Amino acid sequence: MGQYLPLITLLVLTGVFGAVSVVVSRVLNPPRPTEAKSSAYESGITDITEPPERFPVRFYLIAMIFIVFDIEIIFFYPFTMVYSELGWYGVIAIVIFSAAVFESFLYLISNGALDWGPARISRRSVIASDPDRTSTTTVRRVGADGRAFALDGEES
Amino acid sequence: MFGLPTQDEPIPFDELPLDDPLLFDEPAGVVIPDIEWSAIAPNLILMLGGILLLTVVSLVRGRTPSWFSAVWTISTAVFAGVTLVPLWQRVQDDGAESVMAGAIGLDGFSLFVTGVMCLSVVLGALLLEGYLRREGLAGPEWYVLLLLSASGGVTMASANDLIVMFIGLEILSVAVYVMAAMHSKRVSSQEAGLKYFVLGAFSSAFLLYGIAMVYGATGTTNLVGIQQFLSETVLTQNGLLLAGFAFMLVGFGFKVGAVPFHNWTPDVYQGAPSPVVAYMASGVKVAGFAGMIRVFVVTFGPTYGADWRPMVYALAMLSLVVGSFGAIVQTDVKRMLAYSSISHGGFILVAVAANSEAGTAAALFYLLVYTFMIAGSFGIVTIMGRTGDGLHALSDYRGLSKARPGLALLFTVFLLAQAGVPFTGGFLAKFYVINSSVSQGQYVLALIAMSAAVVAAFLYLRIVVAMYFDGNTYRGESATLAGPKVRIPAAAGVALGIAVVGTLWLGILPGQMTSVAGDAVAQLVAIGP
Numbered sequence: 155m156g157q158y159l160p161l162i163t164l165l166v167l168t169g170v171f172g173a174v175s176v177v178v179s180r181v182l183n184p185p186r187p188t189e190a191k192s193s194a195y196e197s198g199i200t201d202i203t204e205p206p207e208r209f210p211v212r213f214y215l216i217a218m219i220f221i222v223f224d225i226e227i228i229f230f231y232p233f234t235m236v237y238s239e240l241g242w243y244g245v246i247a248i249v250i251f252s253a254a255v256f257e258s259f260l261y262l263i264s265n266g267a268l269d270w271g272p273a274r275i276s277r278r279s280v281i282a283s284d285p286d287r288t289s290t291t292t293v294r295r296v297g298a299d300g301r302a303f304a305l306d307g308e309e310s
Numbered sequence: 311m312f313g314l315p316t317q318d319e320p321i322p323f324d325e326l327p328l329d330d331p332l333l334f335d336e337p338a339g340v341v342i343p344d345i346e347w348s349a350i351a352p353n354l355i356l357m358l359g360g361i362l363l364l365t366v367v368s369l370v371r372g373r374t375p376s377w378f379s380a381v382w383t384i385s386t387a388v389f390a391g392v393t394l395v396p397l398w399q400r401v402q403d404d405g406a407e408s409v410m411a412g413a414i415g416l417d418g419f420s421l422f423v424t425g426v427m428c429l430s431v432v433l434g435a436l437l438l439e440g441y442l443r444r445e446g447l448a449g450p451e452w453y454v455l456l457l458l459s460a461s462g463g464v465t466m467a468s469a470n471d472l473i474v475m476f477i478g479l480e481i482l483s484v485a486v487y488v489m490a491a492m493h494s495k496r497v498s499s500q501e502a503g504l505k506y507f508v509l510g511a512f513s514s515a516f517l518l519y520g521i522a523m524v525y526g527a528t529g530t531t532n533l534v535g536i537q538q539f540l541s542e543t544v545l546t547q548n549g550l551l552l553a554g555f556a557f558m559l560v561g562f563g564f565k566v567g568a569v570p571f572h573n574w575t576p577d578v579y580q581g582a583p584s585p586v587v588a589y590m591a592s593g594v595k596v597a598g599f600a601g602m603i604r605v606f607v608v609t610f611g612p613t614y615g616a617d618w619r620p621m622v623y624a625l626a627m628l629s630l631v632v633g634s635f636g637a638i639v640q641t642d643v644k645r646m647l648a649y650s651s652i653s654h655g656g657f658i659l660v661a662v663a664a665n666s667e668a669g670t671a672a673a674l675f676y677l678l679v680y681t682f683m684i685a686g687s688f689g690i691v692t693i694m695g696r697t698g699d700g701l702h703a704l705s706d707y708r709g710l711s712k713a714r715p716g717l718a719l720l721f722t723v724f725l726l727a728q729a730g731v732p733f734t735g736g737f738l739a740k741f742y743v744i745n746s747s748v749s750q751g752q753y754v755l756a757l758i759a760m761s762a763a764v765v766a767a768f769l770y771l772r773i774v775v776a777m778y779f780d781g782n783t784y785r786g787e788s789a790t791l792a793g794p795k796v797r798i799p800a801a802a803g804v805a806l807g808i809a810v811v812g813t814l815w816l817g818i819l820p821g822q823m824t825s826v827a828g829d830a831v832a833q834l835v836a837i838g839p
Contacts (some may be wrong), residue, residue, distance in 0.1 A: 243342045257365050264368035 214268035226252060279281045343411030350414055352390040352398070352424045353464045356431075359386030360457030367450040376448055379802065380439040383453040384432050387460070391428040394421050406833040412532055413471045415604075419832030420468035422674050423600040426681055427467070427593055432587035433461045433805050435684040437529060440799020442586045444697055445493065452489060456589060459485035463597030467604070470834065472521045472531040475601055479517065479565070482597050487592055490582035492597045496699065502581025508562065509574040517561025523554030527661050530761050533609045534834045540613040548617075555618045558605060559625070565598035568659060569628035572652050577639075577644035579648035580702070584695050591651050592681040599658055600676060609664055615665045622663040623755060629656030630762035637769040643694075644702045646769055647687055650728060653766050660759050664750040671740035675827040679727070679735035679816050686724040686809030690717060693802055696794050706715070706793060710777040713791035717798065718777045720806055722827045725770035727813045730763050737818030742824070778805055 175221075183291070233248050347354065362380050367374055398421050406417035414420075434456055442448045462481025469475035483532070488509060491503020525531050527550040528539045545551060563571040579587050606618055633653025640646045658680075661673035694710070694717075695701055711718040727734035740763060747756045798806075816823055 184685055240342070243345075257361050257368075261364050261368045264371050 177286075212270065215262060219259060219262055219267060222255060222262070226255050330714060341411075346409045349397070349407070349409040349416050350468075351633045352391040352421075352428070353461055353468070355390040355393060356428075356457050356464060357461035358392070359383070360454045360461065363450055363457065364454045372380050374450075376443065377548050379440065379450040379453040380435050383457055385436040385437070386457060387428045387431040391425055393670060394425050394428075395422055395461055402829060404726040406831070406835050408470055408534065408835045412836070414465075414468050415470040415533075415832075415834060416468065417833045417835075418830035419604070419670065419674070420464075420601070421678075422827065422830035423596060424464045426596050426674075426678050427444075427460045427463045429678075430593035430596065430681050430685060431456055432543060433681070433689070433809060434585055434593065434799045436808075437585035437588055437685070437689050439801040441583065441692050441699075441802070443799065444797075445583075445699060446497065447493065447495075452492065452586075455489050455492075456484040459483075459489070459589075460593060463593055463600075465693045466597045467600035469601070469604070470533050472524065472533065472536075472605070473546035475510060475605070476514075476518060476648075477523060478597075479601065480514065482594060483514065483565070486586070486594055489586045490578060490590070492586070493699065496581070496583075498581035499583060500581075502578045505574055506578045506582070511570070513561050513564030515561075516557050516564070518752045520554045520557030520559070520561055523557060525804070527551035527554060527796055532606065534836045537609050538836070539611070540610070546581050548614075551614070552617055555606075555610065555614070558620065559618065559621055561604075562602040562605075563625055564596060566595050566602065567629075567652050568625045568655055569632040569652060572629070572632065572655075575652055576636075576645045576648040578679050579651070580642060580644045584644070584688055584692035584699055588685045588692065591647075595651070595655065596677045596681065599662070599673060602758060603662060603670055603673060604832060607662060608834055611665045619665055620665055622659055623752070625657035626656050626755060627758055629653065629659055630758055631656075634762040634765040634769070637766065638772075641704050642702050642706055643707065643773060644691055646704075646773065647684070647691065648651065650769060651684060654684075654728070654763065657740060657743050657759060660747050660752070660755055663752065664746040664753065666746060666750055668742075668749060669746040670828065670832055671824075672739075673826045674830055675742055675816075675820075675824055676739040678823065678827070679739040679813065681814035682809045682816070683727045683736060684725050686806055686813065687728065689792035689802055689806050689809060690721045693717065693796060693798055696796065701793050704773065704776050707773065707776045708779065709791040710796075714796050714798075717796065720810055721777065723810055723813060725773055727817070729767040729770040733814070733817045735813045735820070737817060738820050740822075749801050755771075 229251060230248070233244060237244050237248075324573050359382070363379060363386075366382075396486075399419070401416060401418050401421060407416065408414070409416050417814065427445065435453060438452055438456070445824065449490050459482050462478045462483070462485065465478030466475050466482060467478075469478055487503055487507040489503075490506050491500045493499035519533065524536065525691060526547065527548070528536045530536055530539065560571060562568075564574075567575040579591070582590065586746065606622070607615075610618060629652055633649050633651075633656055637649035640649060654676075661669045661676060663669070691702065692699075723734065726737070727736035730736045730740040740759070744756045744759055747759070747830050
């Protein structure tokens, strides 16, 4: 059991450290929340709309490209240490490996991971280009039910 | 806690297997393994097919015709299936082998499972084609993931080493996690993907714990080495080994959806895109059971069978009961089929618990029949979900017999086959399983399996009744099929045709396939000189 003593000591120390941190933070900085403190922003206008659900996260794709090359490097490094012993076998294996990893880079590029320009308008809106549009075709009528009076020029 | 295994007598130095390259690396120089590419040709073809498909589509950037990816995938899977034939001949003539420095086992079992995986890829790709067009989600990624996932499944089924098996399992699973979440227009699909991912990662960790413990107890991750070690050594303390069994069983139990590790199954099957569920229910389960049989029956079976059999026995019993009864109370057809797949998993576990060659053959035959049945059933669900993949309530099937009599008839065949009606593959599959169980003296389990089959039959008949019931008397509602018109894409029609032919062929003329399944023996062979 003696060989596990350092592990157990570490485990106990971790627990003690966590407990002490929580207690000390409570004692030195007692939580007294106010409405202003717990809001997301303490200044500026309060946001009344939910943020849109989807927004472009371009750095995500850049991070993916980074990971592609990161993985490649991680495997290249030990290979360079022993390549003379591995001989042609190692060369072929590493070529297969890099081709497979590089392939994902190719896919990322073709999916526009590095196209940073403004988004192109690939298709014009049908409504905007319709020459026949009038205020009656584009403005959505919500109906006059429940209103005190009908709008001018409209039959309710 | 569990003690480390100790031996009564230390092994004398000159008896240590120092010349075994798997156990001890030569410090001076690297042992270059003998790579025999032809032995893993089916796996290579599936994997390269996926990678090449992605490359081609990336290079031409969307200028491929819409059918290109599906046709590529199907031809890749068929090609991989064709390469199985010479390998099968070789194994039958010269016996099983270990290739790739003992990491891959080339035996009838792995080849049979590879064939079933190829089949489920073909059926899955056929179903995906029309589905993606209908849902406006067309893209090569689905097919690439399908091929890569199948390659992982094949790796898992043919692994002769626990680490290789784990890598195969991860390749298989990660691709399916993504596919489950890839219906970007349905929130439930993303929910399913996340649930599957979290629980799947959890179960992988369990499996890895188990592998680590078995490694600690036996000193090797190579299945051949483990089997030899266990047959030559008597452990005075086997707590670590048994804990390893338990953890690995939890990991595999999650993958095959065995009760009590089944809770993800209904939610994921309900939320994930229907063709992906068809693949998940067939391919992923096949690979999971293949791994389980390889580790438990083949490796641990001869020496420690008595220790793990009660655990699998309990899993099988619970899966049968919970799967059958859970399905009855569902009102969503996808959830019903999910529970019924749990019950099917219970049947296969009965065959695993038999811990015999007959049991393995019965499990393989069951998996083959199951692939046809379940891919067909979920194929119908794919078509019936209609645009949005959302019409899966039992009431959405009411009146199908009048609107689409052919579709209703096909679904009836698949459901009756799942219930185990004679002249369908399902009957013989259940028969062989129960036979193998009884021959090992598991009478109680066999009885429970048969009763569960009766209970499950009620569920299948409930769907059939919903399709054929005369609606004028059914709660005063008319029997016309509600919702948009049902369209059957040509490719999905082909998939349904293959599935129904397979289901009936295995029920009427099973002789050929049962002998093949009987020949598909799993063996562990040490690497030759």
